[in-house]
Amino acid sequence: MKTELIQKAYEIAKERYAAVGVDTDKVLAQLQDFHLSLHCWQTDDVVGFEPKAGALSGGIQTTGNYPGRARDIDEVRADIIKAKSLIPGTHRLNLHEIYGDFQGQFVDRDQVEVKHFESWIQWAKENNMKLDFNSSSFSHPKSGNLSLSSPDNSIREFWIEHTKRCRAISEAIGEAQGDPCIMNLWVHDGSKDITVNRLKYRELFKDSLDQIFATEYKNMKDCLESKTFGIGLESYTVGSLEFCACYAATHNKLYTIDTGHYHPTESAADKVSSMLLFVPELMLHVSRPIRWDSDHVTIMDDTTVDLFSEIVRADALNRVHYGLDYFDASINRIGAYVIGSRAAQKSMLRALLEPLNTLRSYEANEQGFERLALLEEAKSLPWNAVWDMFCLKNDVPVGEEFIAEVEKYEAEVTSKR
Ligand code: RNT
Ligand code: ZN
Numbered sequence: 001m002k003t004e005l006i007q008k009a010y011e012i013a014k015e016r017y018a019a020v021g022v023d024t025d026k027v028l029a030q031l032q033d034f035h036l037s038l039h040c041w042q043t044d045d046v047v048g049f050e051p052k053a054g055a056l057s058g059g060i061q062t063t064g065n066y067p068g069r070a071r072d073i074d075e076v077r078a079d080i081i082k083a084k085s086l087i088p089g090t091h092r093l094n095l096h097e098i099y100g101d102f103q104g105q106f107v108d109r110d111q112v113e114v115k116h117f118e119s120w121i122q123w124a125k126e127n128n129m130k131l132d133f134n135s136s137s138f139s140h141p142k143s144g145n146l147s148l149s150s151p152d153n154s155i156r157e158f159w160i161e162h163t164k165r166c167r168a169i170s171e172a173i174g175e176a177q178g179d180p181c182i183m184n185l186w187v188h189d190g191s192k193d194i195t196v197n198r199l200k201y202r203e204l205f206k207d208s209l210d211q212i213f214a215t216e217y218k219n220m221k222d223c224l225e226s227k228t229f230g231i232g233l234e235s236y237t238v239g240s241l242e243f244c245a246c247y248a249a250t251h252n253k254l255y256t257i258d259t260g261h262y263h264p265t266e267s268a269a270d271k272v273s274s275m276l277l278f279v280p281e282l283m284l285h286v287s288r289p290i291r292w293d294s295d296h297v298t299i300m301d302d303t304t305v306d307l308f309s310e311i312v313r314a315d316a317l318n319r320v321h322y323g324l325d326y327f328d329a330s331i332n333r334i335g336a337y338v339i340g341s342r343a344a345q346k347s348m349l350r351a352l353l354e355p356l357n358t359l360r361s362y363e364a365n366e367q368g369f370e371r372l373a374l375l376e377e378a379k380s381l382p383w384n385a386v387w388d389m390f391c392l393k394n395d396v397p398v399g400e401e402f403i404a405e406v407e408k409y410e411a412e413v414t415s416k417r
Contacts, residue, residue, distance in 0.1 A: 006388045013385035020355035024386050027352045031390055034348050037092040037132045037323040040099055042337045043070040043079040045329045048098025051106050058138025058188035059230015064330025068414030073101055082409050083337040086402045088394035093129045094323050097136040097166050109140060110161040114172040121176045131173045132182040135166040149189045149205035149238045163212045174219030182283055182321045184256055186225035190233030201238045223254035223283040227261040249278040258285035258325055260293035269306035273314050285325035286344050295326040298340035300347050308351035335406040346387055353383050
């Protein structure tokens with residue numbers, strides 16, 4: 001797109017926003033400081049690099065078999081670099097333990113060490129990315145239906161050891177990068193059918209967490225991700241919303257809001273202001289649930305914009321970590337990566353452009369009509385001109401121009417896999 005045209009449109013948008021009390025230059029600076037934690041698992045359908053990786057388990061599923069899945073660490077890295085070149089700004093990378101650089105060796109989950117992530121630390125540094133981390137309790141012969149809440153002590157000990165090691169790795173990553181590594185802890189534990197031991201498994205899970213968190217670290221932060229249910233585990237989830245929220249609140253841990261982990265009509269956005277009063281910070285897994293936790297590619301829909309608006313309205317931009325979590329194997333994976341990332345950024349941009357001061361003064365004066373009218377009009381203010389300017393400034397394709405770039409990479413790289 002022509003640079004002049006983008007600049008002209010931006011100047012008009014700037015005036016239009018100034019009229020409702022919004023400074024678009026300031027918003028551009030804020031958006032530059034908005035860093036996503038790109039989920040490495042979008043590149044390869046959550047498979048990872050264990051030599052004999054089994055089928056995805058733990059109640060999650062990727063559907064589709066679009067060609068071009070990244071098959072090894074070099075392909076995952078190349079795909080991330082490609083995606084990154086089409087996403088404006090600087091971003092983090094979110095790793096799962098199963099993406100260690102195992103060099104083709106079998107390293108069981110209770111044996112993993114910092115050395116398996118040294119090359120990632122180096123690579124991330126070279127590519128100006130900070131790393132976040134996740135323990136991985138799914139897709140393993142010992143995953144079963146219960147891991148950290150298993151009544152079988154040998155299973156539970158195995159996963160406790162795994163998760164402790166993941167925290168130590170996160171600490172080393174955080175120290176090396178001079179910035180805290182955010183470690184998410186999600187376990188699929190649950191039951192397909194009615195259980196008469198709801199309390200028992202939750203007691204075991206709580207005890208496991210207490211043991212796991214016994215070591216205090218300075219360079220990593222723990223978050224707990226709750227869920228409503230997983231596939232094949234429909235009747236009961238050990239790490240429910242109440243469990244994880246209460247644990248996080250009473251242990252000063254972060255809470256992870258995965259937008260697919262609630263009942264379909266429940267608002268994830270509404271949780272922000274409540275949770276932030278009781279937990280130090282939040283982690284997000286921005287996804288798009290379709291009827292269930294389907295992990296469709298994030299788009300700029302009302303629920304995503306609402307979520308980010310609630311963060312801006314709570315003045316909590318620096319208390320939230322912005323992870324993505326979707327895995328679509330039915331379309332070009334790099335394209336999916338870029339669409340979802342840019343959609344999250346556009347949603348945040350729209351949240352930042354909200355004429356909040358005016359809206360709040362209407363509300364204070366009980367001017368309900370004026371508040372609703374401005375909320376409606378704000379939707380069609382020229383935010384897209386600000387977005388185009390952001391892409392231009394960051395030297396990435398403007399608008400739909402990235403489609404051709406993804407197609408080219410497909411023709412030259414991913415279609416040959
Ligand atoms: C599963 C959780 C979890 C995973 C990733 C792969 O329902 O959302 O965050 O998607 O860790
Ligand atoms: Zn998630």
